[in-house]
Amino acid sequence: MEGEVKIGVYICNCGTNIAGTVDVKEVAKLAGGLPSVVIAKDYMYMCSDPGQNMIKEDIKQLGLNRIVVASCSPMLHEHTFRQAVQDAGLNPYLFEMANIREHCSWITEDPKLATEKAKALVSAAVRRVYYQEPLEVREVPVTPSILVVGGGIAGIQAALEVANAGHKAYLVERESSIGGHMAQFDKTFPTLDCASCIFTPLLSTVGQHPNIELMTYSEVEEISGYIGNFQAKIRKKARYVDEDKCNGCLVCVEKCPWKAVSEFDEGLSQRKAIYTPFAQAVPNVPVIDTEHCVYFLKGTCRACERFCDLKAIDFEQPDKEVEVAVGAIIVATGYDAFDPSAITNYGYGRYDNVFTALQFERMCNASGPTGGKIVLKDGSEPKNIAIIHCVGSRDKNYHEYCSRVCCMYSLKYSHLIKEKIENAEVYQFYIDMRCFGKGYEEFYERLSNEEVKFIRGKASEVTDRARTEEEQGKLVVVAEDSLMSALIRVPVDMVILSTALEARSDAAAVARLFNISRSADGFFLERHPKLDPVATTTDGIFIVGCAQGPKDIPDTVAQASAAAARVLAMISQGKVEIEAATAVIDEELCSGCKICNLLCPYSAITFDEEKKVSRVNEVLCKACGVCVAACPSAAITGKHFTTEQIMAEIEGVLA
């Protein structure tokens, strides 16, 4: 940049968040004495309007051409301040932030040492900003379409929002039908409205929507590109039934002589080897399960083919690769239910009448394995039922977090039991009742009047070893009633385990595929826990529903709509800004060794055979700086992270 460098330094007090530990006046004083600094001051809240205006005014009045703000993490407000300096006519890359809150005042005990550290961080930023250069923010057009991964309520909602706004949505679902967990439920809390009645119309809307291209039994294999311009490779697994020919009459299913355990019914029933998971499946096209189809196992049968008038069965059908171009991606892959056989004390898998929540959900469902009847393994009706909360949640051995919906669905069960079985006794073994949502506490109140027995205390064991006459032939739940400080034994006929929601078993691989992070609990990590709960650290990729963490349906829907709004904003802008801080190669210095060509993770560097030099494609470059670090001729500059700038920062922080 031409002319004299004039730096303005602004130290934020952040109320007492910074000023309570760091002596901000002293820091400002030090900054004021640094070379090229024209003005240095502290202010209560730099990010507020008056704070930002102060910077803008000073830029105009004093002719500042470099700005340093020492405040919170750049993750929070770098964008805010870049915008502010830009408003005042300065290139946003002539701004630098010193993080004296998260990395200093909040993490340092001793005020003196914190002040020393803040001074070092501010000196570093001042020295660094001296060398910063204006960069051109580039814009690229946005492909007006979206990829939604996962067809549970989250993915469905997101796809519908975008499709209803008139844009193309590709909805990719791994199973043969969309619906996810919600399709398994009978009633939903807290309103107890029938899940099918509110959900199946949505499923068919998705199936028929002119703007939604539904790809079921499919998985995303590869993602390339960047915000606004992603390419996705999708594998459509062979279902051995031609979707275009099949009319969903399901005669094939009826005629198929082979059976397997139904995943959709959580193992409580059997399905055929050619099947749809449930009656209202969308699309209503069956798949052949090659692990159980005798034709695939032994080469004989083909009953389904014989009975299909439309000749839709195709045993030779191959997997299909499809490529789509989209502007943004919403990941809505949901959750897995915790497998309670890990907690051997509860006897799941050992005792016939210990069920998981999802099994009970199926049992209550009118179109489920028992036609909606609550029955024991032997077909008889239970008289007393225990529901054990927090199985796998709030438990250091499994998941420390609260799964947020278990208290509520457990309450839902006690109501369903009371409704279906006259004079049934229901025991809820809970740690704390957590009924936080709208109408939830009221739901709890209501059920408290339905003569449900609430026992506060974690069950330690479920056993069939009877100690008294009364316990004979029963399952005994052993627990400490923490309100009475007594060990109690409750004999029941049936036990329901309210199992945790956990991250999908393949969440690590999915995170890698989409280049997003996970939090310690295994779920996908949002960009900011409060201010940006739907975006991720990869621009253009969003996370919604239980893929981001356990939540109920209302929250899932709200989050899905929020992400859709973000995508629609991008689409209606028509363009997005992309990384300006790319790498450039100085052709004079490049020796043509090609080391960088091989190192670049995005194949953004190509070799010019004529000139014998390497060249960076700026649109593909994501500014990691790996090539900069590796170039033996120091011919590559990482813009905004130049060696000169980083060295100045090092000197400053150690000065």
Next chain:
Amino acid sequence: MSFEPKIIAFLCNWCSYRGADLAGTSRMKCAPNVRPIRVMCSGRVEPLLILKAFEAGADGVLILGCHPGDCHYLEGNYKTLRRVDLLKKMLSQLGIEDERLRLEWVSASEGERFVSITDKMTEQVRKLGPFPRRNGGNNG
């Protein structure tokens, strides 16, 4: 007064910087000796920058990146791993304790890990004493 080491920590923007942010947001306490420098990826940290840090007065250098497999740029951290190994060998040959240079993985959710690594590094370098410099150990 006991020796207070100065340590430069290169933090990658996507995991480690956020891990350090989380330590702050969670109000954990850590040694003030560690001075963070943000880079986009640990893969950007070239030997020159590390040597520069020692030259400019650092007694130790920490490089923190995403866990293997989690690098925002796919595998920048593997490249750092190899580079740091080489540089450590070089330091030993120059008679400099290679413990002064350390590469660790800290994810965005590992505030606690950030604190324990920085505290341990501070302790270790404190034991090693000032970085041996020819001009009599000018420490800043």
